[in-house]
Amino acid sequence: xxxxxxxxxxxxxxxxxxxxxxxxxxxxxxxxxxxxxxxxxxxxxxxxxxxxxxxxxxxxxxxxxxxxxxxxxxxxxxxxxxxxxxxxxxxxxxxxxxxxxxxxxxxxxxxxxxxxxxxxxxxxxxxxxxxxxxxxxxxxxxxxxxxxxxxxxxxxxxxxxxxxxxxxxxxxxxx
Amino acid sequence: xxxxxxxxxxxxxxxxxxxxxxxxxxxxxxxxxxxxxxxxxxxxxxxxxxxxxxxxxxxxxxxxxxxxxxxxxxxxxxxxxxxxxxxxxxxxxxxxxxxxxxxxxxxxxxxxxxxxxxxxxxxxxxxxxxxxxxxxxxxxxxxxxxxxxxxxxxxxxxxxxxxxxxxxxxxxxxxxxxxxxxxxxxxxxxxxxxxxxxxxxxxxxxxxxxxxxxxxxxxxxxxxxxxxxxxxxxxxxxxxxxxxxxxxxxxxxxxxxxxxxx
Numbered sequence: 001x002x003x004x005x006x007x008x009x010x011x012x013x014x015x016x017x018x019x020x021x022x023x024x025x026x027x028x029x030x031x032x033x034x035x036x037x038x039x040x041x042x043x044x045x046x047x048x049x050x051x052x053x054x055x056x057x058x059x060x061x062x063x064x065x066x067x068x069x070x071x072x073x074x075x076x077x078x079x080x081x082x083x084x085x086x087x088x089x090x091x092x093x094x095x096x097x098x099x100x101x102x103x104x105x106x107x108x109x110x111x112x113x114x115x116x117x118x119x120x121x122x123x124x125x126x127x128x129x130x131x132x133x134x135x136x137x138x139x140x141x142x143x144x145x146x147x148x149x150x151x152x153x154x155x156x157x158x159x160x161x162x163x164x165x166x167x168x169x170x171x172x173x174x175x
Numbered sequence: 176x177x178x179x180x181x182x183x184x185x186x187x188x189x190x191x192x193x194x195x196x197x198x199x200x201x202x203x204x205x206x207x208x209x210x211x212x213x214x215x216x217x218x219x220x221x222x223x224x225x226x227x228x229x230x231x232x233x234x235x236x237x238x239x240x241x242x243x244x245x246x247x248x249x250x251x252x253x254x255x256x257x258x259x260x261x262x263x264x265x266x267x268x269x270x271x272x273x274x275x276x277x278x279x280x281x282x283x284x285x286x287x288x289x290x291x292x293x294x295x296x297x298x299x300x301x302x303x304x305x306x307x308x309x310x311x312x313x314x315x316x317x318x319x320x321x322x323x324x325x326x327x328x329x330x331x332x333x334x335x336x337x338x339x340x341x342x343x344x345x346x347x348x349x350x351x352x353x354x355x356x357x358x359x360x361x362x363x364x365x366x367x368x369x370x371x372x373x374x375x376x377x378x379x380x381x382x383x384x385x386x387x388x389x390x391x392x393x394x395x396x397x398x399x400x401x402x403x404x405x406x407x408x409x410x411x412x413x414x415x416x417x418x419x420x421x422x423x424x425x426x427x428x429x430x431x432x433x434x435x436x437x
Contacts (some may be wrong), residue, residue: 008321013194013299014362019207020216027216028304031278035223036270041232043249046238053236072327 139164189384192376212295219281252276260426276422283414286372287407296369306361309425317432323356360424367417371410378403
């Protein structure tokens with residue numbers, strides 16, 4: 001224990017050494033200069049760049065979002081416009097369709113009337129024709145028949161025709 | 176002690192580690208500038224410089240692992256110590272506080288780095304130097320900011336205190352600002368490192384000594400080593416904490432000197 005005490009007495013740990021004081025001051029100053037000139041500015045630069053990058057990114061994102069919203073509004077507007085347009089087109093088409101149908105119907109009606117009229121006319125004409133030819137034919141047949149029956153030849157054209165007419169008139173009357 | 180002496184095989188008493196264990200002879204001849212702590216301090220300057228120059232060299236927006244590690248330490252000093260305590264003028268003091276923190280931390284941690292295993296801050300000269308620097312810095316800042324007259328007046332005659340109290344307060348404040356602050360700053364760091372190293376020496380050397388003893392003591396020896404290892408982790412915590420405290424107090428002193436009223 002004596003040795004220990006002696007040793008402790010010879011070295012009071014609170015007394016600084018000159019060499020260490022000098023070295024400590026120099027070393028610390030050296031480190032300070034290095035860190036101040038080389039390290040701190042670089043880290044600050046990185047921090048600033050990062051902050052700016054984040055801010056820039058946020059700004060870009062904001063712009064993009066605004067852009068997207070504008071596009072969305074535009075599309076919505078276009079869509080509603082298109083919808084309106086299609087609605088009006090549909091209305092128009094329907095109206096047109098109705099008109100066309102009406103027109104066609106009228107035309108068809110007209111056509112039908114015309115065809116009917118034409119048919120009537122032609123039937124009438126044919127009937128008249130048939131009547132005329134029948135009249136002649138029946139007249140001839142009847143005269144022939146009568147002449148055969150009577151045995152008398154009705155050569156005279158005028159008489160013949162008169163007889164036939166009379167006969168036919170009688171026929172019509174008896175109907 | 177007599178029991179130990181009795182039990183040890185070779186009969187030699189166990190000499191507990193003492194302050195003399197901190198007196199390391201020069202490595203090269205008689206040159207007093209080549210002692211272990213001095214070489215360690217220089218090593219710390221090189222190691223810290225190299226590490227941070229490499230870490231900060233690219234200053235990339237997306238940091239590499241190395242840059243991230245460096246930035247984490249720098250950001251801790253810059254934001255948590257400097258900015259939070261000093262306020263808007265903090266950037267001026269970041270280089271100083273950053274140097275202080277890394278310098279003290281590295282030299283403290285040398286205490287548990289294998290092969291180095293000596294905390295340079297357990298030699299009181301280094302904490303003294305740092306405390307003197309801090310002393311100069313915060314007084315200089317206060318004088319520059321407020322003028323020497325107002326600065327000293329604010330220290331000696333604290334505003335908003337009854338006049339009679341100055342009999343007590345003035346000497347106390349003067350002692351606080353010019354003696355107690357630098358002294359406690361340096362002695363706190365020194366004593367923690369000194370005691371920590373001594374504690375590790377006790378358990379490691381003690382365990383070693385027990386290993387040389389009779390069989391019963393050999394069996395106890397692992398416990399001493401285990402304690403030594405446990406204390407090494409504890410020391411790591413203390414080393415980081417002391418570096419933090421030294422830097423934090425410096426920042427607080429600067430903040431106080433910058434503030435209009437103390």
